[in-house]
Amino acid sequence: MNDRRASVLQWLSFVNMESRHEDASMDRHPGTGKWLLQEEKFREWFDNNYCAEPLLWLNGKPGAGKSNPELECLKSAERSGKTVVSSLVIEELRSHLPLIRTVFFYCRQSDGYRNGLVAVARTFLSQLAILDDGLLLWIYEKAAKSGETVLSSANLAKTLLSIALQTCSKTQKMFIVIDGLDEYSRNDRKDIAGWIRSVIEDSSKEDVGTIRCLFISQDDGAARKDFIDIPSISISSNSHQEDIQAYCNTWHDKIGNKFGSFGHRNLANIVTARAQGM
Amino acid sequence: MFLFAKLVMTNLYEQATKQDVDEELEPGKFPEGLRQASVYMFQLLRSLD
Numbered sequence: 330m331n332d333r334r335a336s337v338l339q340w341l342s343f344v345n346m347e348s349r350h351e352d353a354s355m356d357r358h359p360g361t362g363k364w365l366l367q368e369e370k371f372r373e374w375f376d377n378n379y380c381a382e383p384l385l386w387l388n389g390k391p392g393a394g395k396s397n398p399e400l401e402c403l404k405s406a407e408r409s410g411k412t413v414v415s416s417l418v419i420e421e422l423r424s425h426l427p428l429i430r431t432v433f434f435y436c437r438q439s440d441g442y443r444n445g446l447v448a449v450a451r452t453f454l455s456q457l458a459i460l461d462d463g464l465l466l467w468i469y470e471k472a473a474k475s476g477e478t479v480l481s482s483a484n485l486a487k488t489l490l491s492i493a494l495q496t497c498s499k500t501q502k503m504f505i506v507i508d509g510l511d512e513y514s515r516n517d518r519k520d521i522a523g524w525i526r527s528v529i530e531d532s533s534k535e536d537v538g539t540i541r542c543l544f545i546s547q548d549d550g551a552a553r554k555d556f557i558d559i560p561s562i563s564i565s566s567n568s569h570q571e572d573i574q575a576y577c578n579t580w581h582d583k584i585g586n587k588f589g590s591f592g593h594r595n596l597a598n599i600v601t602a603r604a605q606g607m
Numbered sequence: 608m609f610l611f612a613k614l615v616m617t618n619l620y621e622q623a624t625k626q627d628v629d630e631e632l633e634p635g636k637f638p639e640g641l642r643q644a645s646v647y648m649f650q651l652l653r654s655l656d
Contacts, residue, residue, distance in 0.1 A: 410609045573608075576616075580619075584619055584628070587620065588624075594632070596619065599632070603637070604609075
């Protein structure tokens with residue numbers, strides 16, 4: 330079994346999303362994104378038993394790294410507010426295993442795939458197969474027949490994933506989270522969003538909410554085209570400011586612990602106020 | 608803006624003494640924007656080398 334697992338994972342040549350998830354989670358502080366979990370549209374999407382709408386688009390202003398090309402070198406250090414919120418949703422979903430199965434993907438401009446959808450499919454398949462031996466063996470057989478050392482046929486990738494996404498038992502739901510779609514090319518964005526939407530719309534004919542997807546991206550023309558007809562939540566400056574305040578509060582305490590009290594001056598308020606005007 | 612908060616807070620935390628922190632908070636020194644905050648960050652990185 331271990332050999333088979335290794336060869337399937339090799340065939341899927343997946344992107345290690347765990348490390349990206351850890352990166353994004355590092356900037357999450359107590360209180361971050363609380364507003365989202367309480368948002369009505371989010372709850373309607375998330376509610377385990379009654380799902381009105383299986384698709385949701387969470388959008389925000391471009392991250393700081395994008396609006397300031399001269400700061401390109403800081404990009405790897407910057408996780409925009411959106412990605413931090415994505416990591417919170419993923420964490421929340423994962424805490425509901427086995428009722429909820431989660432697959433997730435953080436897009437990065439530097440990925441440079443020839444075909445973004447295939448990379449996403451491979452990653453999702455590996456995330457599902459690691460927790461499901463039956464699925465793993467099934468992929469193993471498909472891999473043996475495929476004649477490919479690495480899964481690269483878009484058609485095969487789509488077929489496998491659409492079946493794998495429907496392997497949930499009746500009591501389970503499948504949740505998909507895709508962060509930072511705007512990092513990819515226009516074609517890849519259209520491909521990924523369009524294909525996932527079609528899978529979910531197909532499955533919704535029988536039962537709405539068995540498969541659901543949250544797209545997180547900046548609010549731009551392409552995203553509006555891709556997501557015009559699905560419910561959306563904007564990371565408003567108010568909610569974003571709450572997140573920055575939570576982030577700064579943690580730092581204020583940390584700095585206070587290192588240097589002692591700053592008296593009546595609250596570093597968190599000083600920095601939040603300045604960061605707000607941007 | 609998240610990045611700004613992160614740069615400023617990291618810079619404050621990495622100061623050697625409380626006095627240094629106080630200086631960083633002086634109106635003339637406290638960064639106005641992202642550009643200035645990142646300049647401080649690069650200075651800090653250089654000093655850590």
